[in-house]
């Protein structure tokens with residue numbers, strides 16, 4: 363505590379010495395309006411609360427679609443309109459193609475070798491080329507259809523087991539297990555979870571890996587003072603040693619898997635790790651890059667998809683007439699003698715509308731952080747070099763100027779028009795857009811569509827517990843600005859709609 367007080371006092375002293383009195387900078391710039399209440403040293407950080415996207419939504423309702431904040435010592439701009447999103451991601455895409463400093467990027471992700479927080483430059487461009495030409499091509503994604511189908515069947519079989527004695531199922535655990543297996547099999551030909559009956563189990567090695575990944579995520583979500591001070595002051599962050607220790611543990615785990623791949627264990631399997639090792643083999647950063655991006659692909663490919671699937675099922679349970687409509691569509695298009703396949707999705711217009719509507723109201727990542735690489739203008743205002751820009755995807759999805767009855771779950775709004783989530787329609791950006799948009803979008807979307815449609819085609823659902831729907835309100839869990847989960851994991855009871863032989867294949 364004493365150390366913390368000294369550190370803060372020291373930072374403040376240096377800040378005043380170098381930057382002058384807080385709030386006194388950038389006087390000549392035409393910055394967007396700034397909310398009152400900026401405090402010395404921490405600026406507007408205290409306004410963030412436990413759900414930063416909601417605090418910033420409230421501020422944008424008050425101050426308009428663009429406003430500036432000071433986060434610690436970092437100037438920041440929040441953008442919350444489709445019109446400005448287009449300017450940010452299309453007209454000025456290159457200017458805003460870097461990310462703000464993210465401390466775990468330095469200490470957990472091999473000094474910014476992960477794609478997500480790598481600065482815009484040659485390294486990042488090389489990695490995105492690898493994604494576009496090797497990892498996320500349609501051919502490659504198609505080639506892993508068998509993995510998605512196998513894992514789907516495993517999950518449906520576990521759900522069938524639970525349904526036999528009406529046992530409640532934790533939907534979040536079930537879906538996360540399935541997605542984790544899909545991603546780790548595609549990435550490194552490893553299957554960490556096995557279902558025994560309706561329970562997911564894992565061996566000790568797998569348990570250690572999962573708990574290390576969770577610790578990394580927890581650390582990433584934590585507050586890091588180094589993200590709110592000038593670069594030369596970052597060393598004061600007292601969390602650095604803890605992150606370094608954690609990183610050493612996860613490194614030895616990942617290195618083992620990399621070594622196995624290099625020795626040709628599992629050879630013949632064209633998983634992402636093999637492809638990355640081959641593509642980067644002449645680069646000095648090859649193995650570190652493979653390890654950093656493996657961690658990122660696992661977390662990027664699991665939680666985002668799991669969160670949106672859970673929200674979709676929760677919304678449908680709150681709107682049973684919509685659940686029935688989606689099931690009827692599947693009965694007509696697919697029938698009841700087989701599962702829904704990826705090839706059916708194009709014909710399932712209502713189901714697609716349900717998923718788009720879920721992405722609109724519950725985008726898994728509500729705030730997209732970018733950084734201005736030079737002084738520029740946005741919406742006619744000045745944005746200084748180095749300023750963090752947050753695109754408020756969540757606020758845009760609920761903007762009454764764009765959407766009729768924005769808070770109502772209405773999949774019908776997507777029927778009969780071409781509005782989509784793929785980054786071309788700036789009012790709906792769950793995957794971001796532009797150079798820095800999500801490279802895993804097609805894989806993520808296909809997996810979400812496959813899982814949601816099969817969950818509702820294969821089973822009828824009801825809330826577990828005597829209080830029915832009351833027990834699971836449409837509320838969000840506290841978040842540090844990353845993935846938005848439902849407040850409590852959804853507990854449901856499944857009743858099969860399809861015959862056992864169809865579900866088990």
Ligand code: HEM
Pocket residue numbers: 477478479490545658659660662663664666667670726727730731791792793794795796797798799800801802803805806807810
């Ligand atoms: C429903 C599923 C998913 C959602 C909603 C989602 C959403 C996003 C968003 C919003 C971004 C930031 C985009 C921006 O700044 O414009 C992003 C970046 C990223 N996503 Fe996804 N994602 C999903 C699935 C996946 C999957 C399956 C993978 C890979 C296995 C993946 C890998 C990544 C990576 C590596 C980045 C960083 C890209 C960069 O900064 O260059 N995502 N994702």
